[in-house]
Amino acid sequence: MQPYFARVVAFGVIVALVCCAACQGYYDDGDYFFVRNGGADMPVWVKGNVASGRFVVYLHGGPGGSAIAPALVGQPWLESEVAVAYYDQRHAGIAGGQADPSSSSVASFADDLDVVVGALRARYRVDSLMLMGTSWGATVGTAYLTLGPEASRRRGGVDGWISTFGNHDMHLAFSHLRGRLRDKAAARAATAAEPAAWRDCVTWLDAHDTLSSAADWPDLFGCLTLAGNASAEFDAYPTPPAPELDMMGFIFRSPAALFPLAMNVGASHAATALMNELATDSTLSQTLTDLDVPTLIIHGRHDLVAPWQVGVFVVDTIATPQANRRRVVLEHTAHGSFREQDEADYQAEVLTFVRDHTE
Amino acid sequence: MTTAAHTSSPLQSCTWRRPLAVQAPSRAPAPAPAGVPCPGTSPRQSGRWLIAGVCALACALVPAVAFSAPAVHATSETSRWGFSAAYFGETFTHPGVRLGAERTLVERGGYQLLATADVTHYVHRRNHIALGAGLGLGNRYTGMSGWYVDGILSVAYLHAWPQGDVYARGDDGQVAQVFDPGRPYVAPEFSVGFGLDLARRAVAPLRVFVRLGAFGQYPFNGYMLPHLTGQVGVIWRPNLSPR
Numbered sequence: 001m002q003p004y005f006a007r008v009v010a011f012g013v014i015v016a017l018v019c020c021a022a023c024q025g026y027y028d029d030g031d032y033f034f035v036r037n038g039g040a041d042m043p044v045w046v047k048g049n050v051a052s053g054r055f056v057v058y059l060h061g062g063p064g065g066s067a068i069a070p071a072l073v074g075q076p077w078l079e080s081e082v083a084v085a086y087y088d089q090r091h092a093g094i095a096g097g098q099a100d101p102s103s104s105s106v107a108s109f110a111d112d113l114d115v116v117v118g119a120l121r122a123r124y125r126v127d128s129l130m131l132m133g134t135s136w137g138a139t140v141g142t143a144y145l146t147l148g149p150e151a152s153r154r155r156g157g158v159d160g161w162i163s164t165f166g167n168h169d170m171h172l173a174f175s176h177l178r179g180r181l182r183d184k185a186a187a188r189a190a191t192a193a194e195p196a197a198w199r200d201c202v203t204w205l206d207a208h209d210t211l212s213s214a215a216d217w218p219d220l221f222g223c224l225t226l227a228g229n230a231s232a233e234f235d236a237y238p239t240p241p242a243p244e245l246d247m248m249g250f251i252f253r254s255p256a257a258l259f260p261l262a263m264n265v266g267a268s269h270a271a272t273a274l275m276n277e278l279a280t281d282s283t284l285s286q287t288l289t290d291l292d293v294p295t296l297i298i299h300g301r302h303d304l305v306a307p308w309q310v311g312v313f314v315v316d317t318i319a320t321p322q323a324n325r326r327r328v329v330l331e332h333t334a335h336g337s338f339r340e341q342d343e344a345d346y347q348a349e350v351l352t353f354v355r356d357h358t359e
Numbered sequence: 360m361t362t363a364a365h366t367s368s369p370l371q372s373c374t375w376r377r378p379l380a381v382q383a384p385s386r387a388p389a390p391a392p393a394g395v396p397c398p399g400t401s402p403r404q405s406g407r408w409l410i411a412g413v414c415a416l417a418c419a420l421v422p423a424v425a426f427s428a429p430a431v432h433a434t435s436e437t438s439r440w441g442f443s444a445a446y447f448g449e450t451f452t453h454p455g456v457r458l459g460a461e462r463t464l465v466e467r468g469g470y471q472l473l474a475t476a477d478v479t480h481y482v483h484r485r486n487h488i489a490l491g492a493g494l495g496l497g498n499r500y501t502g503m504s505g506w507y508v509d510g511i512l513s514v515a516y517l518h519a520w521p522q523g524d525v526y527a528r529g530d531d532g533q534v535a536q537v538f539d540p541g542r543p544y545v546a547p548e549f550s551v552g553f554g555l556d557l558a559r560r561a562v563a564p565l566r567v568f569v570r571l572g573a574f575g576q577y578p579f580n581g582y583m584l585p586h587l588t589g590q591v592g593v594i595w596r597p598n599l600s601p602r
Contacts, residue, residue, distance in 0.1 A: 032485045034521040036537070037528065040580075041521045043485065091580040096487060096521065098542060100581045118534025119526035252452040255485035259585050267580055 027072055027254040033123065037115045038108055040090035040099035043255060044116060045071050046124075047086070048079025053127030054358040055120055056162075057085045059113070059137030063278075064268030066093025069256045073245055077347045082354060083124075087116050089140065091267050094260045101271035106281070110143035114154060121157075128358040130160040132350070134336065135306060138166020139284065146287035160294040160357040162350060163314065165336045167306045168284040174211050174220075176307035181205060184227050184304075197226055214275035227304055228334070234302040237332045237339030288317045294324035296353040298346060300333030326353065438564070438596035439463045445570070445592020447481055449489070455481020457590060461497070473497040475511055484522055491517040491546055505559030507566070510551045517546040517576060548574035550588065558596070566594040 030047035045068055046055075056078065060067035067086035078084055088095040090104060090112055113131075120126055133141035141163065145155050167173045182205040189198035201223040208216060250256055269275065297315055299308035308329045315327045328349050332339035338346065440462055447455040459477030466472075475495040482488050495513025520541040527537045550572025557563045570590040575583040 026484060028484065033524040033526060034539075035526050036521075036539070041525070041542075043521070043523070045485075094486060096519070096579060098578055098580065102581065115526065115528050115534050118528065122526060122534050122536065123524075252450060255483070257450065257483070257486060260579070263582060263584060264580060267582055 025249060025253050027249065031123075032255070033119065035087065035112070035115050035119050036097065037112050038090065038099060039097050040095055040112065041097035042087050042090060042095045042112060042116070043068055043093075044085055044087040044119065045255070046083055046120075047071060047074055048083045049081060050083040050124060052082055053125050054082040054354070055085055055124070055126050055129045056082050056132050056354065057087070057113070057116060057120070057129065059131060059133035059140045060086075060089065060093065061135030061137055061165075062089065062092050062265070062268060063109075063136050063271075063274065064092045064265035065136065066256075066261055066264075068093050069250070069261060072250055072254055072256065078350065078354070081351060082130075082358065085116070085120055091264050091271075093264060094255060094257055095264065096260070101267045102273060104268075104271060104274050105277055106139060106143045106274075106284075107147060109140045110147055113140060113144045114150065117154075117157065128159040129157060130162060130354060130358065131158055132162040132164065133166055134164045135166060138163040138306075139168050139278075141166075142168040142284050142288065142291070145293065146284065146290045151287070151290060155291070155293055158293050160296070160353060161291070162296045162298070162353060163311075164298045164346075164350075165300060165303055165306045166297070167310060168288070168314070169282050169310070170211055170278050171280070171282045172285055172313060173305075173307055173310055176309040177304050178205055178209065180307070181223055181227055181304055185223060188226075197222075201226055211279040213279055214272045216279055217269065217275050224305055234332075234334050234337075234339070285313070285317070288314060289319060291318040292320050294353070294357045295320050295326070296349065297325075297327045298349060299327075299329050300335060300337070300342075301329055301331045302334040303336075305335040324357070438598050440598070441566070441594040441596045443477070443592055443594040445568075445590040447479055448589045449481045449483055450587050451589040453481055453483040453486075455479060455489075457592070461594065469501045469503070469507075471499040471501070471509075473499060473509070473511070475513060477513075477515075479515070482522060486522055487519045488522050489517055489519045491515040493546065493548065495548070501556055501559070503559075505556040506553070507556055508551070508553045510549070511572075513548045515546040515548060515574070517544040517574075518542070519544060519576070544576045544579065546574045546576055548572055548588075550590070552590070554594075564596045564598075566596075568592060568594065 030045055031050070032043065032045050035042045035044055058067050058071075058075075060070075066088050068088050071086035074086075075084060089109055090097075090099045091101045117129065120129070131141045131144065133139070141161060145151060145158065145161060182202060185198045185201040185205065189195040189202055192198055204219045204223065208219075211220070251258060295315070295318055297311040299306060299311045301308060311327045311329070315325050318325060326349075328345075330338070330342040330346060333342045333346075440460065443457070443459040443461065445457045445459075447457040449455060457477050457479040459475055461473045461475045464472045464474055473496065475493075475497055477493055477495075479491045479493070480489065493513045493515025495511050497509050497511035499507055499509035501507035518541050520539055524536050525539040526534055528534050529537070550570050552568045552570030554566050554568030557565045557567065568590070570588075570592075572588045572590070574586050574588065576586060577583040
């Protein structure tokens with residue numbers, strides 16, 4: 001063998017080692033497949049106790065958030081009991097395909113969920129199935145269970161509905177959060193070192209007693225972000241240690257990818273028709289009267305995105321028998337940000353509900 | 360919304376954009392200098408793993424550096440054609456391969472204007488599989504020592520499939536696993552590379568290179584999705600003999 005060939009072989013070996021290094025330690029636990037519907041390719045990651053035959057479908061927040069990315073950490077406390085199906089909704093998370101956000105509606109998200117549930121039933125032995133929606137995911141779940149002619153059939157296949165920090169009607173939520181948000185902004189405008197942003201927030205809230213279009217979202221998100229970063233009474237509680245996310249594994253050795261995670265959020269929020277629907281449509285508050293499956297509603301006392309009063313409205317409106325509906329308010333929690341013992345209480349509530357209503 | 364950044368739960372996802380955008384770029388360690396021994400790798404310990412990866416890339420250049428020792432006569436011969444093979448990593452670590460050809464259109468001293476063609480295949484596990492074919496133009500500057508830099512602008516047809524079983528609703532309304540024909544995309548790409556012309560070292564009719572780049576995937580959910588790429592490979596010039 002000529003010397004330079006040996007060197008080329010050595011170079012090739014090094015390249016091969018790089019390739020092999022890329023394959024090490026990949027996040028490949030659980031089962032993984034895709035659901036295709038309406039132009040969207042949505043990843044589904046099933047983790048946990050599949051053998052139990054009991055499934056919880058997790059509906060992430062957003063629109064445009066992700067379930068796959070946080071599934072890298074997962075919910076071991078729940079996955080040890082049941083199988084949890086995490087899926088990224090259309091043009092959200094790392095969902096791919098060619099779904100045009102401008103043509104999406106709440107109903108299309110519900111239709112996607114219908115295909116996800118169908119795929120789970122086609123792939124596994126499913127003895128019981130629950131939905132668990134957080135924040136915007138509660139809108140998707142409520143639409144799935146109550147919106148349109150298919151809703152009755154869908155409810156027949158669902159053994160329970162868990163809404164955590166959920167909003168199904170932004171009009172309703174805004175009516176409850178506006179006063180609290182304005183009070184906070186006004187107090188901060190009087191005391192903060194840089195009060196201009198707080199004053200802008202107060203001005204905007206004074207000029208808007210309701211949401212009227214997608215154009216309201218950026219200002220509202222701005223106020224909520226500001227309030228979330230400076231929630232004095234909330235931050236007074238000690239912060240528990242956050243679960244460790246392996247960022248390098250997340251970026252280089254997982255199904256996740258940074259660009260779609262960031263850009264799907266932007267594309268979803270720029271979808272004028274969808275955001276208009278969220279800002280102006282209260283249909284789900286009316287269709288809630290059809291909801292008759294066992295229901296657990298959890299909110300945080302300090303949540304300004306999904307006020308706890310939304311939960312009061314839900315449990316007072318749904319048709320579920322009184323014994324099978326439960327509402328919980330976590331006293332030291334904002335929009336999913338737990339403090340004190342609230343995380344343990346949250347997990348206990350969910351587990352108890354799942355055990356009580358699945359076979 | 361921002362409160363979720365403090366969360367101890369994986370539950371919220373509407374706030375992923377902020378933490379990811381902030382955290383992602385800041386963790387990369389500085390590249391190790393060529394010739395430094397590679398440390399032991401521990402794949403689950405990310406920092407060490409990345410250092411090992413960067414070091415491996417650096418080590419990939421070590422043979423090339425070693426070749427520089429017996430440098431004698433720089434060749435004056437030219438080869439208009441070159442054929443390349445490279446490891447292609449989408450986001451550097453999602454593995455694939457790129458095979459290509461290049462033709463020198465114009466050459467002036469150390470400058471070359473290149474036309475390129477390539478086919479690429481890579482797998483991002485549990486995300487997607489891609490197969491692409493592209494054409495491009497590039498500029499390359501080669502110094503007397505044989506080291507060179509280049510930049511290539513290209514456009515490709517990219518076909519991508521979800522990397523896993525696909526389920527969809529059939530005409531009968533039932534959901535079942537289906538055959539997936541994949542989806543077509545256009546993929547403009549730009550990359551910059553550096554490497555060593557071994558022919559200038561009288562070693563072999565080869566160039567070794569490392570290349571970093573980015574390509575877009577359009578239409579992806581109504582927009583162009585960027586991808587970062589890294590390549591390590593060789594270019595063979597068949598009718599060029601080392602001296």
